[in-house]
Amino acid sequence: MSPNTVKHSEQHRGAVVPSRVGRRILTIVALAVGFLLTGMDVSAQGPADKPVSFKDDIQPLLNSQCVFCHVTGAENGGLNLGRRDSHAALMAASTEAPMARVTPGDPAKSYLIHKLKGTQLEAGGSGNAMPMYDPPKPFPKEQLDLVERWIREGAQKN
Numbered sequence: 001m002s003p004n005t006v007k008h009s010e011q012h013r014g015a016v017v018p019s020r021v022g023r024r025i026l027t028i029v030a031l032a033v034g035f036l037l038t039g040m041d042v043s044a045q046g047p048a049d050k051p052v053s054f055k056d057d058i059q060p061l062l063n064s065q066c067v068f069c070h071v072t073g074a075e076n077g078g079l080n081l082g083r084r085d086s087h088a089a090l091m092a093a094s095t096e097a098p099m100a101r102v103t104p105g106d107p108a109k110s111y112l113i114h115k116l117k118g119t120q121l122e123a124g125g126s127g128n129a130m131p132m133y134d135p136p137k138p139f140p141k142e143q144l145d146l147v148e149r150w151i152r153e154g155a156q157k158n
């Protein structure tokens with residue numbers, strides 16, 4: 001191989017490789033934009049318009065974050081959040097504050113929301129924010145939004 005040939009092929013590569021990479025990047029960008037548009041479409045018309053389901057959205061959240069302390073209703077705040085009793089228990093009056101745990105259509109008059117936000121004292125209640133952790137760990141915003149939306153939509157046993 002003469003030094004000339006080597007130089008030539010390097011130049012050749014130099015010219016071809018970037019444009020191939022460039023095309024690949026364009027393809028990736030196009031796919032990403034397409035993906036984003038599809039995603040936006042789904043969130044604009046899909047889950048946001050679908051009513052929150054107590055069975056499919058709320059109960060799983062109670063199961064994973066609350067039930068291990070609120071099992072029988074005999075102990076913590078007299079509140080049983082197990083699958084069979086949770087809806088009725090949430091509709092009942094609070095044992096800590098002068099309001100229902102859940103007032104259908106009105107998150108601000110739902111003690112459950114105050115406990116999840118940590119505003120239970122302002123609401124005339126007592127005790128800790130829920131879920132109760134030491135040190136306190138805020139209840140995730142998306143989950144709070146979901147519970148609020150379920151209440152605004154009528155707190156149905158759907």
Ligand code: HEC
Pocket residue numbers: 062065066067068069070076077078079093094095096097101111112115126127128129130131132133139
């Ligand atoms: C580590 C145990 C623990 C966990 C986890 C927990 N709680 Fe509690 N909960 C308590 C205790 C203890 C009380 C009573 C004392 C207080 O309010 O701080 C209580 C009280 C409550 C009350 C007030 C009851 C009433 O009569 O109004 C509500 C509402 C509540 N919890 C909801 C929840 C929800 C919803 C979750 C899950 C997101 C949860 N808790 C997770 C221990 C727990």
